[in-house]
Amino acid sequence: MKKNFLALIILTGILIVLSGFRAKIYQSDYAIDRFAQLPVLEGGRLKPIDSLARNSLLLIHGKQTIREENKKQAIEWFMDLVFYPEKAATYPSFRIDNDQVLGLIGKKQDKQKYFSFNTLEPYINQIQRQYRSVPEEPLLRNSYQQAVVKLHNSLMLYMRLQHTFRPFPQLFETVEAEYNHYVLSINEMWEKVQKQGFNISTEDYAWNAFNEFLDYYEASEDWAIVYPVPLASQTRKDNLWFKVATLLAGDSHAIEKIKTEQMDPIVLAYAQLVDAYRAEEPAIFNQKVNLIEQKIKQRQPIHFEKIRLEYHFNIFQPFYRALILFFLAFILIFIGWLFSNNKTCLQAAFWLSLIAFALHTIGLIIRIYIQERPPVTNLYSSAVFVGWVAVLMGILIERIYKNGMGNAVGAAVGFVSLIIAHHLSLGGDTMEMLVAVLDTNFWLATHVPTITIGYAATFLSGFLGMLFVIRGFFTKSLNLQTAKTMSGMVYGIVCFALFFSFTGTVLGGIWADQSWGRFWGWDPKENGALLIVLWNAIILHSRWGRLVGIRGIMNMAIFGNIVTAWSWFGTNMLGEGLHSYGFTDQGFIALLLFCLSQLLFILFGSLPERYWRSKFTL
């Protein structure tokens, strides 16, 4: 019975993992997966179209899927956006929560929050006007202004993306027809110039037609933000990717080339892709996708495996699955505790955590491989890494103590941090390129992970503190032995936390000294890190000097959660000299609620013994 239960749980875990490998997730004749794996340059980074689609939809819609009749994946939404914009304009793409912004477009709150481009189009000028009156400095904006900026940027992104594979809107029935007319126009112009020189009257029909094309394509070049077409190159320099419009008319070379050779084959192939999709010809579409891929391979020696890997990573979503498994593990542990430390439940939960940890690790490794950077490069990846370290520590502690507590807090921190990570991913490309000052793999590999490990360890001890209060105050399960054990665990973890947060802070100081000439500048982020070091030191000194007992240590550990949350997120919200505390920052409410929840735990933890259900003192 017990063995069967264990096997069942492990099987469930593996199934959750495997569900990520679903082979055919698109019900379509179009080779959507192949299209999604085509590489494009955007935001300074070479990525599969799938990533561009997902990040764009996340920014505009807040999710990676959109419900229109049925559930569409980001890539399907994107394909309609770039190939069939008239249809896409009816999809509820834009998410608006702010009631004043809703009022701007004549809608009431609580009715709906997703709107189509068609609904918003009449109000674009108004939104632009509002946008222009918003303060430049983000920290000085109130929540209405932030919402206006968000909507404005979403609209701009939406409109700009339409220029990705061809100038928008198309001038003729098909894009290929438009290009044919363009080539004809160029040749006509050239003949005229041969005959008459450059003295062509501005009334001349051919001259006007040619200039109209030019103006139109130059405007499209300004609008476009994606660089889908590479030119031939011997090296992997990624500044040889071009916008479609640039290769049509962006510079004189383009026009020369079209005249003497022909239209760039990839530009033409993308045009044919658009036409095939609009004419509902999947066979031609798929053929063109293959052609484009071939041509790109011929022109640039890029690492296609990385692009493909990123595509599969996007589909597989290892962090999401790990999140589910952590949650399940946590529930199982609690069930196990309810049934007087049922060993099978605890073991099963341990196995689930191991599987989740494996997923988490694989996800991290893939990110490192794709980015060619150490694991933590921005706020999103710091959240993922904090979770990973905490889970690892939890697993190790579980191996030592075997009482479910290590696993429980590890899974809890893993779960919470992955949820935080998910929220952070809504802001754009999580694999974004790094600004110049961060362009140093050495410090990214030493200072940043060390500090993040310090965060993770402090959170782990804090969650143990919360567990102590829950067990002791609300249940009868905390006896002296368990209390001492937990105290020992917290002590060990705090020592570990002090070492890593101190070392991490020092490494940050050394980096600052090497980079801009001063070891310590008292800036908010540095101060936050110092607070964590100080607090962990205070815990250890208080324990050593017997200034507090076990309960005191636990309360102090819980307070460590507040200190770390402040250091990690709070310090980012402050504006130097701007008289702004960041109250309108999106994460402010969440941070406040978290701190209040921790204070509540400390409150319970501080209540006199007689109110506790467990009696654990001598």
Add this chain to the structure above:
Amino acid sequence: MTYLLHFFSSIRLTVTLLCFSMMLVFFGTLDQVHIGIRGAQKVYFESYFAVWRYPEQFWLSDYLGWLHIPMPGGYLVGGFLFINLLVAQTRYFKRSWAKAGIALIHGGIVLLLVGHFITHLFQQEYQMRINEGEKSHFLESYYDKELVVIDETDQEKDLVVSIPIKRIKKPITFQPAALPFQLKITHFFFNTQFRFTSESPFNQGVGIGTLTLPARENTRSDIRNITSAKVEILTKDNVSLGCWLVADFPDPQFAQQRFMYQQRSFRLVLRAKRLYLPFSIELIDFSHDKYPGTEKARNFSSKIRIHNPATKEDRETLIYMNHPLRYQGKTFYQAHFDNNDTTSIFQVVRNPGRLFPYISCALICIGLAFQFIYRLVWFVNSRRS
């Protein structure tokens, strides 16, 4: 006496002081929102006493605006911690492996505090602005300013008489030894408001038609203070040659105010205090790469040439992010750029206490690692038995 010994070596004192230092760091961080990082540094860390006021922006500020939290300042807390550490360590010192880690940690902390103190006393920070294709042989202080009178008569070299502004904060009349006239300096304002008026006290140079008024000092790091003063040149017989407005205003006219006296030509400027170097640096090229399709900076780098007549050096090198130039006791860091990527701005630092944090932190890390591994091994052994 024993009471004092007990007090200064007690761990209660340590924990109390550590808690105060957390308060200082936390409230100092909050307050830099109003007074900038340098302001917070001066008020909270470079002081004996600090007070935090409940900000207007917080909730219930109408009711809680009276809330002022006093706390001992950085000097007091740091000083007492230093004493506490020394006294406690000497009092409780035990030569045992179990305590070796702790001794190392605290020794490292002492060294860190000493090093910080030395840096505080001796560190000098400057900036150096060079335009592409040009050379510079001086550094400019960030905060210190000077009033200079330059005798430009000689074609080959200038005679620069520099007066630190702390001497001219109050009205003063004096004759510098190297100059044949007196300077009467009044209306000194660290930060200035300018007004146009028909009754201007200035009758020469840029200041004609202008009135100056004092303005509140800015401690934010991105806003400059414009310092100004009224300089009247008086001959030995107290005949006035005119009243000039001097100010470190970015307009180039302010640096070009000239007058003649006894067939010599003089220029009057108020500017950032300069440190002249025995060598010069030429900026050959500044490059600022961005990620394609974005405005995000990928790297900044300056190709420079060092000209040192004394050591006969004439060589090229690169200064870029995370890779400074260390030369003649000073370190040159790529800090900023300007003028559409044609001007490179370096931060130049001379810090004799530079190595202290490295040594002390290495000691502390080793101490921490030693102590915790020691405890870990003890723990594992005790669980086995």
